[in-house]
Amino acid sequence: MDPFKKHTGIVTLLDLPNVDTDQIIPKQFLKRIERTGFGQFLFYDWRFLDGKKPNPEFEMNAERYRGASILVTRANFGCGSSREHAPWALLDYGFRCIIAPSFADIFYNNCFKNGILPVKLSESQVETIFQRVRMTPGYQMTVDLEKKIVGSDNDVAFGFEVDDFRRHCLLGGLDDIGLTLQYEGAIRAYETQHPEATPFPARP
Amino acid sequence: MRPKTMFEKIWEAHVVHEEASQPSLIYIDRHLVHEVTSPQAFEGLRLSGRRARRPDLTFATMDHNVPTTDRSLPIQDAISAQQMETLVRNCKEFGITLFDLRSPDQGIVHVIGPELGLTLPGLTLVCGDSHTSTHGACGTLAFGIGTSEVEHVLTTQCLLQDKPKTFLIEVNGRRPFGVEAKDIILSIIGRIGTDGGTGSVIEYAGETIRQLSMEERMTVCNMSIEGGARAGMIAPDEKTFDYLKGRRYVPADFDAAVERWKQLPTDLGARFDRVLRIDAASLAPQVTWGTNPGQVVPINARVPDPSDFSDPNARKSAERALDYMGLRAGTAMTDIPLDRVFIGSCTNARIEDLRRVARFVKGRRVAPNVYAMVVPGSQRVKKQAEEEGLDRILTAAGFDWRESGCSMCLGMNPDILKPGERCASTSNRNFEGRQGKGGRTHLVSPIMAAAAAVEGRFVDVRQYKLKD
Numbered sequence: 175m176d177p178f179k180k181h182t183g184i185v186t187l188l189d190l191p192n193v194d195t196d197q198i199i200p201k202q203f204l205k206r207i208e209r210t211g212f213g214q215f216l217f218y219d220w221r222f223l224d225g226k227k228p229n230p231e232f233e234m235n236a237e238r239y240r241g242a243s244i245l246v247t248r249a250n251f252g253c254g255s256s257r258e259h260a261p262w263a264l265l266d267y268g269f270r271c272i273i274a275p276s277f278a279d280i281f282y283n284n285c286f287k288n289g290i291l292p293v294k295l296s297e298s299q300v301e302t303i304f305q306r307v308r309m310t311p312g313y314q315m316t317v318d319l320e321k322k323i324v325g326s327d328n329d330v331a332f333g334f335e336v337d338d339f340r341r342h343c344l345l346g347g348l349d350d351i352g353l354t355l356q357y358e359g360a361i362r363a364y365e366t367q368h369p370e371a372t373p374f375p376a377r378p
Numbered sequence: 379m380r381p382k383t384m385f386e387k388i389w390e391a392h393v394v395h396e397e398a399s400q401p402s403l404i405y406i407d408r409h410l411v412h413e414v415t416s417p418q419a420f421e422g423l424r425l426s427g428r429r430a431r432r433p434d435l436t437f438a439t440m441d442h443n444v445p446t447t448d449r450s451l452p453i454q455d456a457i458s459a460q461q462m463e464t465l466v467r468n469c470k471e472f473g474i475t476l477f478d479l480r481s482p483d484q485g486i487v488h489v490i491g492p493e494l495g496l497t498l499p500g501l502t503l504v505c506g507d508s509h510t511s512t513h514g515a516c517g518t519l520a521f522g523i524g525t526s527e528v529e530h531v532l533t534t535q536c537l538l539q540d541k542p543k544t545f546l547i548e549v550n551g552r553r554p555f556g557v558e559a560k561d562i563i564l565s566i567i568g569r570i571g572t573d574g575g576t577g578s579v580i581e582y583a584g585e586t587i588r589q590l591s592m593e594e595r596m597t598v599c600n601m602s603i604e605g606g607a608r609a610g611m612i613a614p615d616e617k618t619f620d621y622l623k624g625r626r627y628v629p630a631d632f633d634a635a636v637e638r639w640k641q642l643p644t645d646l647g648a649r650f651d652r653v654l655r656i657d658a659a660s661l662a663p664q665v666t667w668g669t670n671p672g673q674v675v676p677i678n679a680r681v682p683d684p685s686d687f688s689d690p691n692a693r694k695s696a697e698r699a700l701d702y703m704g705l706r707a708g709t710a711m712t713d714i715p716l717d718r719v720f721i722g723s724c725t726n727a728r729i730e731d732l733r734r735v736a737r738f739v740k741g742r743r744v745a746p747n748v749y750a751m752v753v754p755g756s757q758r759v760k761k762q763a764e765e766e767g768l769d770r771i772l773t774a775a776g777f778d779w780r781e782s783g784c785s786m787c788l789g790m791n792p793d794i795l796k797p798g799e800r801c802a803s804t805s806n807r808n809f810e811g812r813q814g815k816g817g818r819t820h821l822v823s824p825i826m827a828a829a830a831a832v833e834g835r836f837v838d839v840r841q842y843k844l845k846d
Binding site for chain 2 (some may be wrong): 191205207248255370
């Protein structure tokens with residue numbers, strides 16, 4: 175996983191609440207057995223007309239957002255299915271940071287495992303960003319995870335909260351399986367006294 | 379001693395390691411695996427040269443992709459076939475028990491868990507699928523995880539988790555005729571919204587919940603995730619113990635286990651972070667009108683007008699939903715005609731669901747404008763239904779009788795809606811395109827779906843009480 179310390183990029187918008195992971199990556203693309211190559215299918219049914227032509231009504235398709243790496247959206251982003259294909263698709267498309275008033279739990283968690291920083295801001299702060307982005311083509315922001323600030327030069331700056339442990343892992347690009355393996359002794363000790371962790375007897 | 383919630387008791391019994399300002403390391407007792415969210419996790423294990431730590435606590439099946447047609451025919455979709463073959467290979471390589479397409483125990487992962495006694499009170503259980511909350515019906519702390527966490531559990535049998543908040547939903551009062559478990563959970567989601575449970579574990583309690591059968595409890599817990607909750611659970615009781623007794627993977631000393639399980643229910647006076655009380659007597663059969671499960675109304679209501687919503691986000695969502703669903707505000711829900719009816723999914727495809735549907739359609743016919751299918755939740759459910767003759771009743775009424783799997787709940791297999799088709803579905807999600815691009819899904823209970831199939835439009839099942 176790539177570390178996330180500080181990131182500057184073009185901001186794009188998705189002006190809908192409750193965007194579910196079925197929209198982020200539709201089910202027909204979940205059959206691949208790799209982690210890569212999902213970006214082309216991101217928001218597939220919204221981005222494309224008949225699966226090929228870009229949909230001009232989909233705001234993110236506008237030329238001014240080309241190369242965007244920060245997505246700003248509305249509340250409860252990533253609800254529904256637990257599919258990690260959703261953050262894989264967002265990352266593969268080029269997003270490193272997603273800003274919203276709230277996120278669904280499993281999606282939020284999945285982002286951190288893939289080097290994407292989900293930032294929670296208030297509804298009014300998100301609304302401010304929406305307005306600035308629409309006023310200024312090519313609007314860029316900087317997300318600083320060390321200082322926990324998201325802002326734009328001489329414009330807005332918002333502090334945000336993030337759990338210390340998740341921040342630590344993301345700053346270092348740490349694999350939390352590696353961290354857990356350090357507790358092998360504790361896991362083994364737990365298993366010896368926990369009745370449900372004993373192996374099943376042989377089954378007929 | 380401080381009174382504790384059931385969730386707290388299970389949580390505390392599973393902490394392997396705890397440290398300030400870090401998530402807790404939690405032991406996972408059962409890990410269920412399916413073909414869609416596991417290939418990348420197994421690949422991760424291979425790349426790092428790691429083994430599965432506890433293959434004996436890990437069980438796999440294939441459900442999302444599987445065709446529901448004749449199992450002796452080859453699978454048409456080459457990519458689906460490859461994903462299933464990958465699961466076979468991975469289970470073999472890592473020593474994991476797999477209930478494959480030929481197994482009499484194959485089925486939707488959340489149907490077979492309780493069926494096989496893998497789901498037990500007081501355990502922690504995870505699966506790379508959001509509807510893992512289903513297993514909470516047995517008094518299990520069960521939640522869905524992403525693929526990175528699947529790899530984490532395969533490698534360490536543990537997960538790093540922040541302790542969730544607790545949310546008590548108490549349902550009391552007599553459930554009126556025609557109001558099913560599905561209507562209870564749909565009306566809860568309608569009330570709390572699709573993010574009302576975010577960050578929480580819900581415990582469902584109260585007299586109405588106690589009265590529910592085990593399978594009905596599974597329907598309620600199943601849709602906890604649609605209210606945004608991490609998990610949903612119900613205290614184990616005599617019904618739970620009776621249900622589990624004799625199942626394949628329950629503890630050898632069952633009586634001793636029951637004594638342990640009796641200690642699990644929430645202590646009197648335990649504190650929850652949030653409490654919601656619901657009067658079951660006030661509930662009506664529910665139908666969703668929009669594109670998330672919180673956009674739901676009683677069957678005797680009309681399609682809402684977006685201008686009725688004061689919250690701008692809710693208004694915008696409603697406008698968009700009506701446009702996608704091809705509905706006009708003010709239309710009576712009972713005036714909405716249907717093209718398809720789907721009876722299936724981890725929410726409502728167990729034997730009791732099929733019995734209720736069969737009982738209703740016996741001697742009736744599916745309307746000529748409707749194509750209706752029944753997809754049993756597992757091979758065991760299918761076999762039992764056939765032994766009881768339910769398949770003959772259903773096919774005589776004009777239903778298509780299928781093999782088990784997730785099927786048109788998410789349409790990863792060939793069972794999908796065509797653009798514009800409208801479906802009454804016993805599944806759990808009415809998201810845009812969920813059952814096929816451009817498809818329009820209305821979530822209902824099995825009995826409401828059965829009545830809709832017969833009438834060719836939505837109908838208030840309560841009216842049949844007078845007729846029958």
